[in-house]
Amino acid sequence: MKNTIEKQIEINAPVTKVWSALTEAEKFGDWFKVNFTGKKFEAGKQISGQTTYPGMEHIKMEFVIKDIKPEFYFSLTWHPFAVKPDIDYSNEIPTLVEFKLEKTATGTLVTVTESGFDNIPAARRDEAFEMHTGGWEEQLKNIQNYVGR
Numbered sequence: 001m002k003n004t005i006e007k008q009i010e011i012n013a014p015v016t017k018v019w020s021a022l023t024e025a026e027k028f029g030d031w032f033k034v035n036f037t038g039k040k041f042e043a044g045k046q047i048s049g050q051t052t053y054p055g056m057e058h059i060k061m062e063f064v065i066k067d068i069k070p071e072f073y074f075s076l077t078w079h080p081f082a083v084k085p086d087i088d089y090s091n092e093i094p095t096l097v098e099f100k101l102e103k104t105a106t107g108t109l110v111t112v113t114e115s116g117f118d119n120i121p122a123a124r125r126d127e128a129f130e131m132h133t134g135g136w137e138e139q140l141k142n143i144q145n146y147v148g149r
Contacts, residue, residue, distance in 0.1 A: 031146035
């Protein structure tokens, strides 16, 4: 069974700059395509915002920020591929998304891991896993492009 997605990208930017793009809610929203204007990520708190990705503007994105270890580790939980407005996903066990940063000779290695797909209802598990596998590839390119400006 597919349970975990792991993707990496090396960004030619210092850890501090990548960390800021990852953990400041408004900056995160800029590259992740969610409106978090005026909001902050705080461990233990829920945050929500409207998706700004073209064609997905009807989706309200909700995270629970789990852990913030400055310039190294950031984690959150969410309901993966929760895109149908007529479905209540709140009874599902969310997946855990972990970002790890590591200084490299040329910048920062970003590793994102999303785990817990085995807890997603079977009827939507494979689609959620597939969509997030491609989604993380795109989002890592997005943060790379955002930080590189």
